[in-house]
Amino acid sequence: MAITNPLSLVKLEAYDKIFSTTYEDKAIQSRGEFLQAFPLDTLGKLDLEDYVIGRQSPTFCTFVEARTRAWASINGSPAIKFGIYFGGIKGDKTKKHRFSKKFGVTEAVAYDAVKAALRELGQLASSPSIPFEAIDKNPLSQMLKAKILSLYFPDKFLNVCSANHLETLAQKLGIGDGLALSEIQHRLLDVKKGDATTKNWSNPKFMSFLYATYIDEPDTGGDEVVKPRRKTKRRVNFEEVQKLRSAIGEAAEQFALQWEKQRLLGAGLGHLISKIDDRRDRPSYGYDYLSHSAVGRERYVEVKAVGRLPGGDGHRFFLSDNEHVVSLSQDHALSYFFYLVFFDGKAKPERVVALPAAEMYDRSEIMPAAYVLRFDLAGPAD
Template sequence: MVGHKFNEAQLRAFESAYDVTHEDIAAQARGEFLKAFPLKSLSHLELDNYVIGHQRPTFCAHVEAKTRPWANIQGATSEKFGIYFGKTKTDLQKKYRFTRRFGNTRDDAFRSVKTALLQLIKLGQAAQLDFSEIDKNPLSQMFKAKILSLYFADKFLNVCSADHLETLGAELGCGNDRPSSEYQHRLLSVKLSNTTTRTWSNPKFMSFLYRTYFPNDGKKSVATILAPKKKNHRKVNFEDIQGQRDRIGKAAEAYALEWERRRLEGIGYTELASKIDDRRDRPGYGYDFLSHTSPKQKRFIEVKAVGKLPGGKGHRFFLSDNEHIVSTSDEHQEAYFFYLVFFDTDGKPFELRPIRADELYQQSEMLPAAYVVRFDFRRSEK
C-alpha cells in the first residue's frame, strides 16, 4: 500500500499537543491484560474467569473496562460477551445470563463462546489472514475487534467500531465494502506506510485518526495536571514526613517498577522489560530507574508517592535538589519522567500517572521543604 499523504500541518499540530501519558497508560493496560491472560492460557479458560460481573478482574472485565485506555467498547450491553453474570432491568437477581444463539444452558453457552474465542485467536495468528472468516465468527464485532487489537497489535489497529472502521477505511483509501477486520488491518498498514506515523504507537495513531476524522466523537474528561491553589502556611513535622516517605516510598517504587514492565510489554518491547536498570541505591544519578521509551530512546524514571494537601486542595510530593538539577539538564530533560503513584484510603497504591518533568513543572509550584545546614564545630580549650 502506498504511504498515505496526511496533511503535514495536521501531523505536526497533533504531535506538539499530544500527551504521551495517554499512550503510556494504554500500553500498560495492554501489558497487564497479556500478563493476566496470555495466549497459551486461553484453552484452559474457565467460566468464572471469563464472565464479567464477578468482583475479580476476569477476561471480559479486562477486555471491556481495564483496557479502556487501549480502546473503548463500552456502551453496548454485556450480551456482547455471549455470557455474563449479572442482572437486568426487569430481573434484579444476579445470575449467569447468556445469548441463546450460543446455547440453551449456561454450560453449553460457555462452551460455544470459548470455542469461538479460540477460533478467533487461531485466525488472528494465521500468516495469511482470512478476514471473511474473522467476521463470520459469532462473537460480537466490537468484542472481536478489541481482542484482535490486544493480542495482535502488529496486525490490527485498536479501532473497534464497525462504522468508524468503514468511515476511516473510505477516507484513507482502504477500499469499500470490506470486512471490518480487514479495515482494522489495512488501517495499521496505513500507519506503517507513512514516514511520520510509522514510529507512532497504535494508541497514538488511533487518537490522531479520531481527532482528525471524528473531532466531536467520544470526547471525555481526563485527569489533568493543574497549578495548585494558593498555599496556606502551616506547621510541618519533618520527622513524621520522613517516616511516612520511607514507608510509602518503597511501596510506590515496587508498584511503579511492575507498572513499567507491563507498559513495555504492552508496546511489544518485552526484551526491554527485563533490562530496566534499578538505580535506587545510587542516588547520584538523580532518578530511580533507567528504562526505555523505545529501543533507541532512554527513559529516566523518578517515582513519587503523591499525597493530598490539607483540605483536598491539591497534591504534593517531595523533590531533592539533585533530582531537580538532573531533570532539567540538557542530557535528561526530554526523557525524564515522574511516575506519580496515588494511594487509596488503606494506604495501598492503586493508580499511576506518568508525566514528563518539564511538563509538570509548567503546571506546578515548587517550595522549599527543608534545608541542610552545614558547619564545623570545635571546642576550644581554656
C-alpha cells in the same frame, strides 16, 4: 496492499505537540497488564468464572472492557457482547449467568461455543495470510473481536473497535469500500506505517489522532495534571516528609516498578524488562530506575508517592534539589519522567500517572521544602 497515504502533515505535527504521553503510557501499560494476566495461549481455555464480567475478581472480560479502556473503549454496549456474563437484566435483577441464545440453549453449551469462537479467532489472526472474511464471520460480537485482536495482535490490527468508526475511517482515509471490518482494522495500520511521521507512533497515539481528527471524540484517558487552583503559603512539616518517605515510599516504588514492567510488555519491549536498572541506592543519579521508552531510548524514572492536601488544595510530593537539577539537565530533560503513585483510603497503591518532568513543572507549583547543608570544621576534632 499499499494505499496512498492521506494524512495531513500539518494536522499530524499539530497533534504531536498536544498529545499526552501520560495517556499513551497508561494505554500501553494496561495492555501489558492484560497480557501478563491472560497470555495468548489462555484464549478460549478459561473456566467460566475466570471469563465472565460481573464478578469482583479481575476476569478476562473485566480486563477487556474496563481495565484496558485506555487502550480501546468498548464501553456503552450491553454485556451480552461477551456472549455470556454474570448479572441481572431489566425486569429481573437476579444475578446469574446470562448468555446469547446464538451460542446455545444452556449455560454450559453456550460457554463451550464462546470458548470455541475465541480459540478460532486466535487461530485465524495468527495465520500468515489473514482470512478477514472468516474473522468477520466469527460469531463473537464485533466490539469484542476487534478489542481482542488489537490487544493480542497489535502489529496486525489497530485498536479501533466500533463498526461505525471503522467504516467512517475507511471512507475518510480512502481505504476502500465493502471491505471486511477486520481488514479495515488491519489497513489502518498500513496507513500508520506508510507515513514518515506516524510510522514510529504507538497504536494508542495513532488511534487517538484518528479519533480526534476524523471521529471528533478525543479520549485522553483522564488523570490530567493541572496547576493548583490557588497558590498556597502552606508550612512544610518536615517530620511528615520523613514519615511519608519511610512509610509508603517503598510501596510506591515497588508498585511503580511493576507498572513499568507491564508498560514495557505492552509496548512489545518485554525483552528490556531485565535491563531495568534499580538506582535507588545511588541517589547521585537523581532518579530511581533506568528504563527505556524504545529500543535505544532511555527513560529515567523517578517514583513519587502522592499525597492529598487538606482543604482541597490539591496533591503534592517531595522533590530533592538533586532530582530537580538532574531532571532539567541537558542529558536527562527529554527523557526524565515522574511516576506519580496514588493511594487508596487504606494506604494501598492503586494507580500510576506517568508524566514527563517538563510537563509536571509546567502544570504545578514548586515550593522550597528542605536542603541538606554539608560542612566540616577547620579546627582539631574534640
